[in-house]
Amino acid sequence: MRVINFNAGPAGLPQPALERAREELLDFQGTGMSIMEHSHRGKDYEAVHDEAISLLTGLLGIPATHQVLFLQGGASQQFAQIPMNFLTPEKSADFLMTGVWSEKALDEAKYYGKPRIAATTVMADKRYTRVPKQAELQLDPKAAYVHMTTNNTIYGTQWHTFPEVGGVPLVADMSSDILWKPIDVSRFAFIYAGAQKNIGPSGIVLVVVDKEFMAKGSQNIPKIFRYSTYAENNSLYNTPPTFSIYLCRNVLAWIKSVGGLTQLEKWNREKGETLYAAIDRHPDFYRAPVEKESRSYMNVVFRLPSEALEDTFVAEAKKAGMVGLKGHRSAGGIRVSLYNAVSVENVKTLVSFMDQFVKTRG
């Protein structure tokens, strides 16, 4: 019996994508071996690799100006690899600070250049409960790029209108909300996303990079760290994480099969609105700390009247077949992650549980 999985990441994956993997785990398409036992230079694997790129290109509407790359090391490695490629000790980059991941990205950039805070919504207690408004941005037109985190898993905030940054290249960590809805990729010079929330297993990072921006990358860094190395070799310069890319392919194929990002957005909006409505109709019991306009549709955070009640909530939900509801260790409370593999039905089950919980414990 599968549980309802609200994990923040690694997160639940669409069951059809996993079933497909199970079906052919020891014998991929009659080749007599698992896809993970195929050479990454063979035609069987390459077809999967290229299909993953092609599916992502189709789903996101990636223009010809941009290229898809597969990297490793998680978004955390990108925090360092992006400034390694695009900064020098004299160059600065602007950071829009919206949470822990923005902070980590800024910290790693210090080793290569001059990161600068162009906006922050941090509060006295070091938390963040909203994203900045356009008028709050103090952008440097000479910055090498502007870095943002489109969705903040820990604090449950999300940018619903992407910032205007003039002619400066916009770099976005979309690890926790890529593919939640259609976006205009052309607004971004560099998009990166660890796969383990909306795309696949951990251990693979998807990058969508503007080729002109990429061309500005340093050539004075190791070949393995240059984005151009991946671009020139279709992400096959060295052995990629083939099975992880195969699983991403399965998830992307599933997304296409259910109607693409237009359909996912409908479901995701319904999921988020259903859950926030449940919180808002019990304001004396459930408290959502995030400013309404910044509420995330991917990670919904809220508090109960006491930590003891929060623990009971998590424990009783688990008994009812729902897991992954405990808030991040640094934030506490409840966190419900509503990535693409979570269905509208799953959220309705949770909401019934929440309504019932107020009745019995409120």
Place this chain on the structure above:
Amino acid sequence: MRVINFNAGPAGLPQPALERAREELLDFQGTGMSIMEHSHRGKDYEAVHDEAISLLTGLLGIPATHQVLFLQGGASQQFAQIPMNFLTPEKSADFLMTGVWSEKALDEAKYYGKPRIAATTVMADKRYTRVPKQAELQLDPKAAYVHMTTNNTIYGTQWHTFPEVGGVPLVADMSSDILWKPIDVSRFAFIYAGAQKNIGPSGIVLVVVDKEFMAKGSQNIPKIFRYSTYAENNSLYNTPPTFSIYLCRNVLAWIKSVGGLTQLEKWNREKGETLYAAIDRHPDFYRAPVEKESRSYMNVVFRLPSEALEDTFVAEAKKAGMVGLKGHRSAGGIRVSLYNAVSVENVKTLVSFMDQFVKTRG
């Protein structure tokens, strides 16, 4: 029907390790979700993670002076990450050149320090057919470390006696022969191995590092690139490739179940000796270019009288259920990779085919 897989990497994996993964792919130990859908901070995943470390520690006899780390990016990233940690523009490291992978490791080191060739067996045609002898090493006692590749997949050579390097830390790329037999880990300051040959799928790198050596690593590099970051966080600083580590755990458990490295060495020696004997008994047909004392037990390379015959050999072997026999694109010829998942029986099947092939085509 599973084929006999002689791929050089990604390579065949032990069938029991794959069957175990298939069995619980959608429901890991009754938790209602795949292990790849578990949080990396949850107790279910952490048990797998710690078991993988513990199995590797037991199998290799890793002393308390050393620590196991899980990294990403392949051995190719280690070519850059090791000098990033341990070199500065003033510091040099000694490289023992035995093939393409040593060359790539040396090239990446140039971005951080002064790599120096302490021995090379390269020939006029840029190939390598042996590893250096102890007397050929011209070591610098002031080097930050000595770098070697223990087995060379492309040229089919292997170090059968590890070099004496005095008090200088010895760093070894063991990607293609780790776990082929017991070794004395204490002789190495740093061992690294991409998993996709003897350990698991691609996308995960195993490191075994001497803690004292690690402590010499730079603190002036991004946190994500410091080995100490992985060591301090049990390789859970950021999200590791959880499913890949799980698969490695399955392979390591299989190795233990069949008798550990002592048993694997017996099988590997029998496999190699059986195959080299077949080559040597048809010296007018099969030509092994590698010096006998440097012959690899992991990758056996040989030529046939013509490229046309080599193509026929590969094609007919495929019809007989044996794949992965084509030599590396840069070397040509035939390459038979005999990693741990290849059985003695598999090699006997190949040798029968080879004997027959000489009769019909010789």
